[in-house]
Amino acid sequence: MQKLMNRLWSMDELSSKGSMAQISAVAESPLDENILFAGSGDGLLFYTVDGGKNWTRSASINGLPEYARTTSIVLSSHNKQVAYVAFENINGGNYKPFLFKTIDGGRTWNSLNNNLPEKNSILHFYKGTKSIFDTHGVKRQIKSSFGTSGPK
Numbered sequence: 001m002q003k004l005m006n007r008l009w010s011m012d013e014l015s016s017k018g019s020m021a022q023i024s025a026v027a028e029s030p031l032d033e034n035i036l037f038a039g040s041g042d043g044l045l046f047y048t049v050d051g052g053k054n055w056t057r058s059a060s061i062n063g064l065p066e067y068a069r070t071t072s073i074v075l076s077s078h079n080k081q082v083a084y085v086a087f088e089n090i091n092g093g094n095y096k097p098f099l100f101k102t103i104d105g106g107r108t109w110n111s112l113n114n115n116l117p118e119k120n121s122i123l124h125f126y127k128g129t130k131s132i133f134d135t136h137g138v139k140r141q142i143k144s145s146f147g148t149s150g151p152k
Contacts, residue, residue, distance in 0.1 A: 022040065022041050023038050023039070023040055023041075024039055024040055024041045024069055024070045024071065025037075025038070025039040025070045025071060025072055025073045025085075026038045026039075026073070027073035027074060027075050027083070028075070029075040029076075029080060030075065030076075030077045031075075031076075031077065031078075031079075031080050032049075032080055033051065034048070034049055034050055034051040035047070035048070035049050035075065035080060035105075036048050036051070036052060037073045037075065037083055037085070037106060038055075038073075039070025039073055039085060039087075040069075040070060041069045041070070042067045042069075043061075043064060043065070043066060043067050043068040043069070043070070043087065044057060044058075045057070045058040045061070045070060045085060045106070046058065047105065047106035049105070056106070058102075058106050058107070058109065059107065059108065059109075061100055061109045062109075062111070063098070063111050063113070064087060064098055064100070065089045065092055065094055065098075066092075067089070067091070067092060068087040068088065068089040068092070068094075068098060069087060069088055069089065069090075069091070070085060070086075070087055071086045071087060071088050072085070072086040073085045073086075079103075080105070081102070081103055081104055081105045082101070082102065082103055083101070083102050083105075083106060084099065084100070084101050084112075085099075085100050085102075085109070086098065086099050086100075087099075087100075095118075096113070096116075096118055097113065097116050098111070098113060099111070099112040099113055099116060100112060
């Protein structure tokens with residue numbers, strides 16, 4: 001069970017029968033408690049805008065290997081349509097980090113991988129800061145605009 005919006009949610013409520021993997025990341029919008037994102041250990045990403053009554057599976061994300069694990073999700077505190085998601089594919093033998101941004105509420109995603117280390121990086125976000133990633137315990141800050149590596 002996962003506590004969100006002052007209630008306990010079952011994993012069935014947070015995922016779709018289309019994914020046989022566990023939920024590996026969940027995030028709630030700081031602007032609207034009805035907007036939630038859930039990512040799984042097999043690369044699937046779902047979102048809801050009605051507090052979990054109905055879930056929509058995000059379209060395939062270009063450049064994301066099949067079965068990549070969702071490691072972190074952050075929803076913008078400035079715009080309900082903006083979110084960031086990080087994945088890793090270590091189990092698939094791929095040590096690259098995968099970082100994506102949506103500006104349309106999760107319908108489409110753009111890669112922000114341009115200047116990230118190619119190897120041995122696991123991405124995570126930390127609350128209360130601008131977006132941060134963690135490379136083997138070393139915290140590095142990524143500018144909130146992400147420079148030219150993705151849409152602003």
